[in-house]
Amino acid sequence: MKAITGFNWGLPAAASSYAHRVDSMLSLLHWVMLGIFVLWGIFFVYCLIRYRARDGQRGEYHQSGEMASLVPDGLVLVFEIWLIIAFGIPMWRSIKQETPNEKDATMVNVIAQQFAWNFHYPGADGQFGRRDARLVTASNAIGLDESDPAAKDDYSSINNLHVPLGKPVILHMTSKDVIHNFAVAEFRNKHDVVPGMSTTLWFDPLYTGKFEIGCSQLCGLGHTRMRGDVIVDTPEDYAAWVKEQLADKAGSADASPVQPASGDKTS
Numbered sequence: 325m326k327a328i329t330g331f332n333w334g335l336p337a338a339a340s341s342y343a344h345r346v347d348s349m350l351s352l353l354h355w356v357m358l359g360i361f362v363l364w365g366i367f368f369v370y371c372l373i374r375y376r377a378r379d380g381q382r383g384e385y386h387q388s389g390e391m392a393s394l395v396p397d398g399l400v401l402v403f404e405i406w407l408i409i410a411f412g413i414p415m416w417r418s419i420k421q422e423t424p425n426e427k428d429a430t431m432v433n434v435i436a437q438q439f440a441w442n443f444h445y446p447g448a449d450g451q452f453g454r455r456d457a458r459l460v461t462a463s464n465a466i467g468l469d470e471s472d473p474a475a476k477d478d479y480s481s482i483n484n485l486h487v488p489l490g491k492p493v494i495l496h497m498t499s500k501d502v503i504h505n506f507a508v509a510e511f512r513n514k515h516d517v518v519p520g521m522s523t524t525l526w527f528d529p530l531y532t533g534k535f536e537i538g539c540s541q542l543c544g545l546g547h548t549r550m551r552g553d554v555i556v557d558t559p560e561d562y563a564a565w566v567k568e569q570l571a572d573k574a575g576s577a578d579a580s581p582v583q584p585a586s587g588d589k590t591s
Contacts, residue, residue, distance in 0.1 A: 340511035341528035349411045424492040434497040436504040436517045439546035447477025479569040483552035488562035492528040505541035529556040
């Protein structure tokens with residue numbers, strides 16, 4: 325597997341395990357619609373020639389054949405129903421309902437806000453620390469409760485979601501304020517992020533590289549600026565990045581002023 329580079333004239337590069345399935349259905353739909361367009365175009369030209377105005381001839385109107393005109397519409401309806409049953413429902417079930425095993429995946433909490441993406445990672449213990457909205461500050465955007473033992477090795481990032489290649493990624497998403505929508509075109513996914521709810525989205529990246537996150541739900545005046553990146557690293561680069569985050573967190577903790585214990589006097 326290698327990183328995606330260069331420009332693509334067609335659809336964005338298919339960079340997740342299920343992207344090719346989505347593209348196959350889109351291709352089928354486009355080819356069929358092109359065929360319908362060509363057939364209707366031929367029929368239209370035929371009608372223009374066959375029933376064109378002629379000198380000395382008066383147009384006649386007949387009521388017969390109205391049911392026959394419904395046949396093309398019926399065929400299109402049958403095709404659309406077949407497309408939904410044969411492709412749409414199975415694909416929806418496999419992508420939206422058959423989530424990979426969490427033990428074999430990279431788990432990340434996503435906390436959206438106007439107008440940024442916050443990513444919360446569990447530490448080596450694999451457990452997410454408790455979050456509390458009352459603890460949200462400029463320096464603690466996700467409201468992580470540092471008094472929770474499970475939070476001691478947690479770390480977070482803003483607008484940059486780092487994940488390792490070779491493992492599926494499961495996102496548990498919620499919002500601080502309004503409805504947002506997490507969308508990555510190359511992964512062929514998008515999912516609403518709703519305040520007061522936890523929604524789940526997963527993807528399995530196929531390539532290393534940087535892939536833009538867009539908010540696909542109008543969420544305020546800064547909607548167009550609400551973007552981020554999924555950065556798919558090699559396992560080695562991801563381990564180095566995690567080590568760097570933990571070092572930065574330890575450094576920030578060491579630099580924090582020590583609060584006096586109860587009863588101590590300060591000058």
